[in-house]
Amino acid sequence: MDRQESPAELSEIIDSIDPEEVIALARALVRIPSITGREGEEISRFMASWLEAQGIPSGTQTVGEGRANVYGRIEGAGSGPRLLLNGHLDTKPVDDMTIDPFSGDVHDGKLWGRGSCDMKGPVACEMIAMKAIARSRVKLNGTLIFGAEVGEDGGGWKFDELIDGPGACDLGICGEPTNLELHIGCRGTYPLRLRTIGRATHTGTAYAGVNAVLKMCKVVPALYDLPCFQRSDPIWGRSPINAMVIRGGGKVSSSVPDECVVQFDIRLNPDLPPSEIDRLVRAELARLQSEDPELKLEIHLGREDLASMREGVPASHLPPSDPLVEEVAGAIQEVLGRPPRIAGFPGGCSTAPMLRRGIKSVIFGPGNLEQAHSVDEWIEVAQLYEAAKVYTTIAFRMLVGGR
């Protein structure tokens, strides 16, 4: 039998991955601007043609004016699952950055630039894994799919279009940065918006008014102190509360403000469903009002900056004992030589909508989320190579079998 045609071993496939190529591809992606909501099609076209050049049938999916998702598919022969390696290809804006956002410079062991960590670095690793599997000519029992979408970072997320179309799958890996940990799902959300109502007077008679800002100053710390935000879960940590935006006063100069609005961004661990936090918040507000008859307030749900978020959503996650979690943990251990820390993803990502559709999904990626939304974004290049090997190992274990 010709060497080319013999079934490849995983170790041979892993050895074929060139660490320099992983970095070069990540740099190339960083150098193509794709700010959320106005991504442009250059990034998608570049990725599709790179995949095509590896012999992987690929294409773009137009999802709006100058916006396109991208996909590549390696079809298998058997009845195995369709496994999606996923990420978003849009980035945060670049307004406050002090470095060139699109240089893709590499120094101090880091790749710098907007999207390097969130998440062009991880996406590059997934593309390298696609190449490694395609070039090996190994026979797949199922289908290996790469799919990346636009708009995830707040710009009209086009993930549904991807997953209803060329990214349709049975299992999904989201490559968001987890610092090479394995994250088993996403927290839920509770978009609480409170409005305190005061009574306006001239500052000269401020004692006769009711200051809505001052009332809100009592409410915010009382909610932060709720016991549900203090308890810590070994996998998920604490459910975070964030008074994200505050607005009050200033309607009329030299007057006591009659209104103050706070938009909270509250994230829910699996042990804190929306119905429970709703009950706790309302009970605490009622308690504060019973102590202060002048505290008048309205409770709303929804985000002014995100029209799609109108109500509480529970956490979406797999149990740590799920076979997908065990399989991916095994792949990580095989590459890194140690079992991964199992945690919950601190933010939202595509794993949540996949799980809500009944598609099993976990999150694994290079890079630290703390660098993802920092001013001068970077990713550790050593982690890129490790992640590319892990994605390749996951695909091999799940679609080829044998170790």
Ligand SMILES: [Zn+2]
């Ligand atoms: Zn992201």
